[in-house]
Every structure is written in structure tokens, then in C-alpha cells.
Amino acid sequence: MKITITDIARAANVAKSTVSKVLNDSPSISAETKDRVRKIMKDMNYTPSSMATRLAKQNTFNIGLLIDMSQEQAYLNPFFYNIMVGIESAIGPRHYDLTVVNVQASETQEERHYMKRLVMSKRIDGLITNNSILTAEDAERLQKLSFPYVSMGEYTDSEVSWVDFDNEKGGRMLTEHLLSQAYRNIAFVGGVQGERLFSKRFQGYAQTLQEAGLPLLAEWNARGIADEELGYREAAGLLAQAAPPDALVCMNNQVAYGVLRAAKVLGLQVPRDLGIATFDDEPYSSYISPSLTSLKINTYELGACAGQMVTDRIEQPDLQHKGVLLEPEIIVRDSTRRN
């Protein structure tokens, strides 16, 4: 037997509208009435129905976070928890909830498409996604609806609000650090040609080498899905050459683990014979032996920024789209420290 605004109105001998105004702390209600009604609400243990409020107010105070859960090893998954906490830290205080939604490849079927399920049916007020999920087509549809959304991951194709880490700068930082440690033959391992994430990272690496007047040997540019196996295979190949590299920049930690294994098998001392620096500072990088020099991205900050941006756009619909680049941080550990 649930109690509604009508019950409160009856008990307080006022109109429903008066109770509603008390709920919303309207300035046009006397202090006495407010106190009296509030006391009754408390006594009767009344909580307004969010469904009714939402229908009347035409908003949900709910943010959707899109994830493709079928990609088990996707770029951001190991950091997912921190991202989520970051988002929550930004939207929670503004009274938004976070709904996590699975977007499978099977979603191509009209029926279950998230656009219909979430956006058109008004299940959420705003959307956070990443650029691997949000197609250009969907971005356009969202814009036509002027629906607030933010992409985690740079987005250049169209007018989109996004936040990302400066991967190009990250490539520079890792490479410059290796140069400072007197490594001179530096290769880049992992990453699929054409992939945005790879392109940026590689670009930073390549530019730094060029500016230092060092060669960029084509055969060192190994490419493939960035996992442990690739790291091992490519490193083994590179290090068996006549003039092998003396340092490697790895696309991610998995690749670095593979590289490390290859170095062990070949009897190379890290960091003496081979320097290893990697993108992404996974929680256990420091427990690996030798501990890995890596590029830390503050995933909490990434989420917080995305949450901030999406609520901003909800509350100020005419806001200009913008992209935000966050600064990475290099964590120097044993795998490159040879001074």
C-alpha cells in the first residue's frame, strides 16, 4: 500500500499542487505550510515516484554509458572501473544516475538498436560513448535530434564533443625519455595500421625521432593486433636482425609483456641491452620484473571530464561542441633506467 502525493494532500488538508510546490521548495509557499507538509511527508514515510516526476518534467536524470561488451580486450576495459567512478564523480553531485548499456554488434537489427531503445524512447538524457562504438551515421542522427552526447576518444569526422588523451604527445614523451637514456635505435611495436589510436601514438614517436635526426627504419614498424603474442613475435624478429634496435616503444602493456618474454629468451638484459617503454600504465606494471616504464593516463579524470561535458550539454543545449585533450604522465621505472 504505497502512499502518493494525494495522500499527503489529504492528510495536510491542502491541494496536491501545494504539496508539489513544497516538494520543489517553491518560494511561493509559506514557511509554516512547508514545515507542516514536510512533517507529514516524513511521518507517512513518503517518497515521490520518480516515474511520475519524470513523465511530468520530461527528463530522466539518467546518463547512458555505451560499451561493446563483446570486445573483451578492448582498449579501455582494464580501466573501465576508474572511468566509471570518474563519470559518477561528475554526474552524481548533479543528481544524475548512470546506466550502463551493452551495444553488441548484433545491434544492427533495427529492433534493439540503442538509438531507439535509449534515445528515442527517452530512457536517458545524455550519452557517453567511445569513438569505436559511435558511428558517423549515429553521430549525425544524434545531432539532428540535438541529443547531448560525448565521445571518449578523439573524433574528427564531424561535429562531436569529445575528450581524449593526447596520444601524440604520449608518443613524444616515451621516445624523448628513451633518447635521454641514450638509446638510439628505437622501434615501435604493435598497433594496426589505419587505427586512430595507433596513428597518433606512432606519429608522436616518429616525429621525435625525425627531429633528433634519427632514422625510422621501415622494417621495424611491426603491425598487428596489440597483444602479448604479437609483442613476443615481433620483438623476437626485430632483435634477431643484423642491426637490432636497442629500445622499443610498445603500443600497450600486453605487447610489453611479450617483448619482455622475448628479451628473456634471447638472453638480453633489460634495460642494459634493451630499453622498454610502453603506453598505458596497467595496475600491475610496477610488479613486473623489471618494472615497466609506462605512460599513465588518468582514467578517472577522463571519466570525470566526460561526465562534466555531458551534463553541461544537457543543461546548456546551445553549447558549442568541443574537444578536450588531457595530458598523459610518464612513469619512469626500471625497464628504461640505465644511467
Added chain:
Amino acid sequence: MKITITDIARAANVAKSTVSKVLNDSPSISAETKDRVRKIMKDMNYTPSSMATRLAKQNTFNIGLLIDMSQEQAYLNPFFYNIMVGIESAIGPRHYDLTVVNVQASETQEERHYMKRLVMSKRIDGLITNNSILTAEDAERLQKLSFPYVSMGEYTDSEVSWVDFDNEKGGRMLTEHLLSQAYRNIAFVGGVQGERLFSKRFQGYAQTLQEAGLPLLAEWNARGIADEELGYREAAGLLAQAAPPDALVCMNNQVAYGVLRAAKVLGLQVPRDLGIATFDDEPYSSYISPSLTSLKINTYELGACAGQMVTDRIEQPDLQHKGVLLEPEIIVRDSTRRN
């Protein structure tokens, strides 16, 4: 300019109620009418408002997942993503969404208590939480409301539906494995006395030793917050004794990392001089050197089970409460392999 059920009714020359019945595929509507109305819905790009549907149907098709995001190193956090995917795999096909909610310690304030915010205001139809968040008091309140909820983590205090891994059996499995590798002086490192999780794990360890007729030396039962630092400190202490242990069961991976560090500092060979087996198989256990023998819990399965249970309870309110114990799996790696 959004279109509603009224627009469709007008365009199709039928009553709103007829359109509603078409939406719900009511058997009392002729096939012709259905086809005609559906075509118009498609032409006009109509999607029903979930807010209105929810208000009318009095349900939300939304499951809440409670997390205390302030506990950064909480037990389940590293596995959070998998748990979430597991939950989604169970509730998604049943058309439920997942809302992740932050429950801070500050929640003690009446105002923002999740009970009011989520349950009383009918923002969700069911709740998944873990036993470190759900107080006995709240459990009782939920029961009085006969609100569907499931605890991840064993729950003995009251009538609660829960799912957990068999931590006692896990303790047995790790200890039995160490015995099979001819270790005889086995200590247990990490865990706070009185903590449910620790008690179960320790119990399995202790019983196995007892059954093998081996002593359980009190001074080896180190206790404290289970992190890397504790692992290092306690292991260093234990291994400096006159009759040091030849194997350690670790409360979690962090502890094991600390133990490993201590062994290195003391110049002990793992696994020859010291066997190390640990609870929880974090993703990078296998990259550690030596790779860690660990107890893997299938976190996806844990989430899937919780999701299954909560939707079952939503759809069958009179279901009996029950507890489910899932089987862990031991992954034998180098840190204990000395045969």
C-alpha cells in the same frame, strides 16, 4: 517536435487504445489493423515513451548495482568489468537495463540514502549489491517491502538471496595443492580477523592442515589489510624465524606480490625454497615472474548468476530465498611447481 501515440491514432484513424494494443501485440486486434498501424508507426518513426509506459505499467525494467566507489582497493573492483558483463548477459536478454549507483559512506544522511533514492522512489525493479554494503538493517527493510535483491557475497545473518564463491573450498584447494608439492610448513598471509571473506578462506586452509596432521602455528597467522606492503612485511617476518615456513597461502594477489618481493630480498628461490599460492587470479598473475599459482574465480559467472537471480525474483515474487556457492578453479603456475 516529437510524435506520440495520439499522433499515430489520428493518422491511422483508430483510438489510442487500439494503438496501445498493437504496441503490446494484443491478440484481440485484427491482423490487418496491426499491419496498418505498424506501417504508420514506422513511417512516422514512432518510438513509445518509456517514461509513460513505466508510469502506466508500474515497473522500470531497470536493475540497480550498488558499489562503494570510495573503497578503491575493494575486493571485487579489479573484477568489476567482468561482473558487470555477467550481469548484463543475464538481464539484457530479459530487457532489463543496469544502473550503477555509488553508495558512499556519506550516504548515512537520510536525504541521499540509496534506499530512498532508488527503492522507495521506484527508480529500479531490483537490486544487486555485495555483502559489504548491504547492512542487516537495510536487508530487513528491503524484505519488509518485499523488494527483490541479491547479494554478491555470502550472507548468513538473515533471509537473503546471495551468490558467492566457495572460499572455504578455495582454501582447501590451495593448501592441498601445496601439500601435493611436498610443502609441509604452510602459513597463511593477509586478511583481517573477523572479516567474513578471511574467515572462510582461512578455515579451508586450517582444516586441510589439520586433516593432514600438520601443525597450525599461531605466530604464522599474520593479519592486516591485505595489500602489497603487508605481504612484504609479514613474509619478511615469517621467513626470518628459526623454523620458517616453506610455503605461503596469500589472501590475494597484492599480498603475493609483497611476498615475492620479500623472497627476492632474502635471496630465496621460488618455488624451490618457498612455494607461493594465492587467492584471486588477477589478469596479470601469469606475467609475474615466477608466474603465480592462483585460485581463479569466474567473475563473469558470478555476475550472470546474480543477474539471473534478481530477475527471477522480480518475476516470481514468492520465490524462496536461496544461496548459491560457485566452484573456484586452481591455476597451477611456476610459483609452486617444484616436482
Added chain:
DNA sequence: TTGTATGCGTTATCAG
């Protein structure tokens, strides 16, 4: 300052 009437977009209960 408070009350009345109407709207939010569906579903559900009856008639017809």
C-alpha cells in the same frame, strides 16, 4: 499564498 484544472504519454477497464 493556495487551489483548480489540465497535461505528460501510456496502459487498462469496460462498453459497444
Added chain:
DNA sequence: CTGATAACGCATACAA
């Protein structure tokens, strides 16, 4: 098989 009308619980313009 279809339609009119009343819920669902709250918000809001307009009156009083």
C-alpha cells in the same frame, strides 16, 4: 474486434 474513459503520480499555468 474496437473505442471511450479513467487511471498512473506529479507539475504547472492560471484563478482565486
